[in-house]
Structure formats: structure tokens, C-alpha cells
Amino acid sequence: MRLDKFLKVSRIIKRRSVAKEVADKGRITINGRPAKSGTDVKIGDELVITFGNKDLTVQVENLKETTRKDEAENMFTIVGESYHEDQEKGSL
Numbered sequence: 173m174r175l176d177k178f179l180k181v182s183r184i185i186k187r188r189s190v191a192k193e194v195a196d197k198g199r200i201t202i203n204g205r206p207a208k209s210g211t212d213v214k215i216g217d218e219l220v221i222t223f224g225n226k227d228l229t230v231q232v233e234n235l236k237e238t239t240r241k242d243e244a245e246n247m248f249t250i251v252g253e254s255y256h257e258d259q260e261k262g263s264l
Contacts, residue, residue, distance in 0.1 A: 173235045175200065175219075176209040181239055182247040184221065184230065194221070218251065227254045 173181075179191035192209040194200060199222040200207045213219070217232045229251040236247065 173213050173237075174209065175202070175207055175211045175213050178213045178232070178235065178247075179221075181236060181244065183239075183241065183244040184228075184248065199223075219248075225256050227256070229253070 175195050176188050176191040179185040179195075180188040185191040185194065195207060195209040195211070198206055201220045202211060202213065202217050204218075207219075213232055213235070215232050215235060219230050219232065221228045221230070230248040231251050232247070233249055234247045236243070239247065
């Protein structure tokens, strides 16, 4: 399954166009390698997604073409969340 579709179907990111944009800007890695929106996602892969100053690490548990909201959370497990300082604070 394509990365952008997985992010949308699993509801990690609400819109596929936003998921594509985030991936193509280099904010997502799969198993430590940079990923683009068309990169294949497989069960067991570990994704690290950067949202602003937050990194979300998830493991892919299931792949489905479509899901209901209550089923979407079964598609991944959150491995961890980390926050990093804003790099622009000190440059005033």
C-alpha cells in the first residue's frame, strides 16, 4: 500500500493530499530511510513522522483499503512520541 494512502486510511493524517505533501517534503522515514508518498508500506514497518516539533513513531500492524473510524486505530501501534526544541527560538 502507498504511504500516503496508509496515512489517510489509518487516520494518522486526515487528508491524502496533506499526507502526500508531508511525505514529499522529507518528514517521514520508514525503517530509518526517507520515504516519499509512493513508497510501499508493509506490515511491521516503523514510520517516524515529523509534525512541527513533534516526532511520532508508529508500527504498521494491518493494511486495509478502507476502514471505519473505530477500525482505523487497529492499523498501527504508537511506539513513541518525542518533542524537540524549536530551532528558531534563539535567532531573534
